[in-house]
Amino acid sequence: MKFYLMLGAALAPLSLAGIASAQSTEPATSLEEVIVTGEPVMRNRTDDVVPTLSYDLEFFQRFEPLTVGDALKRVPSVTFLSDILEADGVRLRGLDPGYTQILINGDRVPGSGVDRSFFVDRIPAELIERVEVVRSSSANRSGDAVAGAINIVLRDAMALDGGYTRAGAILFPDDEIGGTFGAVYGGALGEGRFLLGASVQDRRNPKNKYSQRFDEPGGTLDNTEVQTDVRDGRDYSVNAAWEAPVAGGRLDLSAVFVRTDRLQDEDSIEYDEGVETEANLLTINDNNVDIRTDNLALRGRYARDMFGGETRFKLGYASFDDAQTEFENEAEYLRDGLPFPDEDRFTADFEIRDLMDEEISGAVEHTRALGEALELEFGVQAVSKEREAVTDTADRVRFNVPNAPAPRPAQPPFVFNTTRYAIEETRIDPYVMVSGDMGALKWEAGLRYEMTDATIAGIETDYAELLPSASLRYRLSDSDRLTLSIARTIRRPDFDDLAPTTLEEERGDNDFRGNPFLKPELAWGVDAGFERRLGRRGVVGFNVFYRDVTDLIEDVNTGVEGSGGPGTFVESIDNVGDGEVYGVEFDLSTPLDFIGMETTGVFLNASWLDSEVEDDPGERRFNDQSDYVVNFGFTHDIPTWGAAFGATYRKQGDAFGRVWAEEVRTSYGADLEIFVEKQIFANTVVRLAGSNLLDSSKDEVFDKFDDQAAQIARDHDEYELETESAGPVWQLVMRVAF
Numbered sequence: 001m002k003f004y005l006m007l008g009a010a011l012a013p014l015s016l017a018g019i020a021s022a023q024s025t026e027p028a029t030s031l032e033e034v035i036v037t038g039e040p041v042m043r044n045r046t047d048d049v050v051p052t053l054s055y056d057l058e059f060f061q062r063f064e065p066l067t068v069g070d071a072l073k074r075v076p077s078v079t080f081l082s083d084i085l086e087a088d089g090v091r092l093r094g095l096d097p098g099y100t101q102i103l104i105n106g107d108r109v110p111g112s113g114v115d116r117s118f119f120v121d122r123i124p125a126e127l128i129e130r131v132e133v134v135r136s137s138s139a140n141r142s143g144d145a146v147a148g149a150i151n152i153v154l155r156d157a158m159a160l161d162g163g164y165t166r167a168g169a170i171l172f173p174d175d176e177i178g179g180t181f182g183a184v185y186g187g188a189l190g191e192g193r194f195l196l197g198a199s200v201q202d203r204r205n206p207k208n209k210y211s212q213r214f215d216e217p218g219g220t221l222d223n224t225e226v227q228t229d230v231r232d233g234r235d236y237s238v239n240a241a242w243e244a245p246v247a248g249g250r251l252d253l254s255a256v257f258v259r260t261d262r263l264q265d266e267d268s269i270e271y272d273e274g275v276e277t278e279a280n281l282l283t284i285n286d287n288n289v290d291i292r293t294d295n296l297a298l299r300g301r302y303a304r305d306m307f308g309g310e311t312r313f314k315l316g317y318a319s320f321d322d323a324q325t326e327f328e329n330e331a332e333y334l335r336d337g338l339p340f341p342d343e344d345r346f347t348a349d350f351e352i353r354d355l356m357d358e359e360i361s362g363a364v365e366h367t368r369a370l371g372e373a374l375e376l377e378f379g380v381q382a383v384s385k386e387r388e389a390v391t392d393t394a395d396r397v398r399f400n401v402p403n404a405p406a407p408r409p410a411q412p413p414f415v416f417n418t419t420r421y422a423i424e425e426t427r428i429d430p431y432v433m434v435s436g437d438m439g440a441l442k443w444e445a446g447l448r449y450e451m452t453d454a455t456i457a458g459i460e461t462d463y464a465e466l467l468p469s470a471s472l473r474y475r476l477s478d479s480d481r482l483t484l485s486i487a488r489t490i491r492r493p494d495f496d497d498l499a500p501t502t503l504e505e506e507r508g509d510n511d512f513r514g515n516p517f518l519k520p521e522l523a524w525g526v527d528a529g530f531e532r533r534l535g536r537r538g539v540v541g542f543n544v545f546y547r548d549v550t551d552l553i554e555d556v557n558t559g560v561e562g563s564g565g566p567g568t569f570v571e572s573i574d575n576v577g578d579g580e581v582y583g584v585e586f587d588l589s590t591p592l593d594f595i596g597m598e599t600t601g602v603f604l605n606a607s608w609l610d611s612e613v614e615d616d617p618g619e620r621r622f623n624d625q626s627d628y629v630v631n632f633g634f635t636h637d638i639p640t641w642g643a644a645f646g647a648t649y650r651k652q653g654d655a656f657g658r659v660w661a662e663e664v665r666t667s668y669g670a671d672l673e674i675f676v677e678k679q680i681f682a683n684t685v686v687r688l689a690g691s692n693l694l695d696s697s698k699d700e701v702f703d704k705f706d707d708q709a710a711q712i713a714r715d716h717d718e719y720e721l722e723t724e725s726a727g728p729v730w731q732l733v734m735r736v737a738f
Helices: 002-011 057-061 068-072 708-713
Strands: 052-056 100-104 128-134 148-154 162-171 177-189 192-214 221-246 249-272 281-306 309-332 345-369 374-394 397-400 416-438 441-456 459-475 480-491 502-507 510-513 521-534 538-561 569-592 597-615 618-620 628-638 643-652 655-659 662-668 671-681 684-691 697-705 716-725 729-737
Touching: 052 057, 057 068, 057 128, 068 128, 162 192, 192 249, 221 281, 502 569, 521 569, 697 708
Parallel strands: 100 148, 510 569
Antiparallel strands: 052 128, 128 148, 162 177, 162 729, 177 192, 192 221, 192 716, 221 249, 249 281, 281 309, 309 345, 345 374, 345 397, 374 416, 416 441, 441 459, 459 480, 480 521, 502 510, 521 538, 538 569, 569 597, 597 618, 597 628, 628 643, 643 671, 655 662, 662 697, 671 684, 684 729, 697 716
16 A cells, blocks of 8 residues: 555656756756666766766766765765764775865865864755766865865756756655655756756654663673663755856855754663663653754856956855754653552653854855966955854753653743854965876876864964975876875864863763864775776776874873762863874776676675874774775666666674773664666656665664773773664655656
8 A cells, every 4th residue: 555655656657857068168968867777877987086986976876866865875995874864974994074074066165064174964965966986186166174075066057958857755664655756847048057956855864772781791781771762854956057258257146045954752661680671661752853954055156267267256145944842751660669550750851952153155266277287277256154052941940740640740831041052264265287198198286275263262372384295197098097185284173172161971970071172083084996897887996995093083081070069070181192194095987898798787885993092091093984885786777678687785893982981883784775767758767766675773882980990991881782774765756858
């Protein structure tokens, strides 16, 4: 029955055909050909000197990713430390999201993260034209890319000549049904071209969690917790672009707006000694977070030949508005020995959070030839950021409940306290870069000088860093080439780490105080790779990378007694040492035409990741870096039937993280996705796609200690095992081009 409901929902609007052609000077004119291609879609082989992997939307589209995060799960060296069915903070090469630069159309975007990271699940996959994984850095891009950069290229005014609609239904793991709809149209407008698109899609992530807590590994089971976690929401997006000749130059204007409405509903029950009966019920907890997030990006670019070359003027505005309302109610039992339903104590917390982040950016850049084989590029890029965070926190309401038949006391009203902090940050980054083309050898070298002036909670800090970079690409033959890149990159401190305020019990039972004198982390990095063309469209690549990171930012113990009294401390943060990151990356993407299977394509990418950091308990990896990630899959087209099918498989290795008095080991199950599609008219295709078909789970092991001395001695305060699981997601989608 559910299948027919999904089929009806998909067919009723007679919709959609998502098309995203590679960026070019001419718009796509044959939309029908990109609905069912009749041949597999491969990874692009770019001409960039800096090592770059490029994937058009068609590479991902057949598996119907809902977000950019879902799409990125298939590219090399991308890992996530998200919940099951979530793909938010990109961990390129397994490193924390703050080490990865997220770009949209080559420009930085603000996000909610205090580490300046941007959650890629905020961007619907239907907006993208292609995704680029940029492994090293160049002088004409921001240096915040220790691990590398992800550039999300959205459709522009040259992408389409015509339009498409897309509509379908989504069956979620708890048998709830949602919808997805989108439409895009592009065409001529005066002397220029325009593109206009919109989409709306439901998102739902129902998960089950189960925790067991012991006094120590192999010790006594203290309690268990059974939890449901449902994240239910809807994404809306609108994008527009216009490009036209103006005053002897070319003007490009674009706008993107994305709204996410989401409710996170967590309900849990805790049982004494793991005996899951009403007589052993300890707590009932209800925790809801209502979230509304708006992302807006406006961009303008004007390019004109002048001063012996091309001059470009860029102006942009981007905002991130995140409003959250959270409550948590908990009822406790067995404090007096009387079991459920005799309630002993009730606790209520309530908080309202609003974060507004705005950035105004501008650039003036000039490129000119220095003879036949050399090119000079120079310019200055500037960004002005303002962030204001306001938090209204209610004083905790807690009262004891008398035994029945005495009446339960009424809950007193909340009394709110408002805290706010403001951040102002200005960056001015001049750069100069020279590139050359010497036949078989292409190269570039440049210098970037990043000057940062910030005011956080009234404390001013400023610093400036010189970031050299150089890359070369050498053609060994028509099929083979080598790449080598060296670059110095930067990671700025988290905003919260700079604020000189003391937060009580922020690190477990310990307080935390920020350090306004933190310096940024700096890294020298090397990437060396080999790439070979296979046949007409296939490509295989091999890359090794190394990062030497200095001035690592890590938690430290001040030794000052905390607000919790004896045995607690005030923690802070400082630049305490160095670290190394290294690994090997392999990727293969090719049709099997060399064995006569022209309509079958396969891909495989595998990354082996490692690192070294020294902290007080000893040596470890960078926190939460997975030790490997592997993706492989295939697509097979049957042109005579107008049909195709395929599958992908993904496995991410274990990760380990250690902070003051707590450690966590995280492992994920494998993920399997499939699709089947059928062309029913010349311009129409219906596609069924399924994800998480192996009912993947996320398993975590927590080692908790009273303090760092106990952590080193392995004297546990608590040992916890937690598992989180979810079922498959199915989509039935129709795409129609016109």
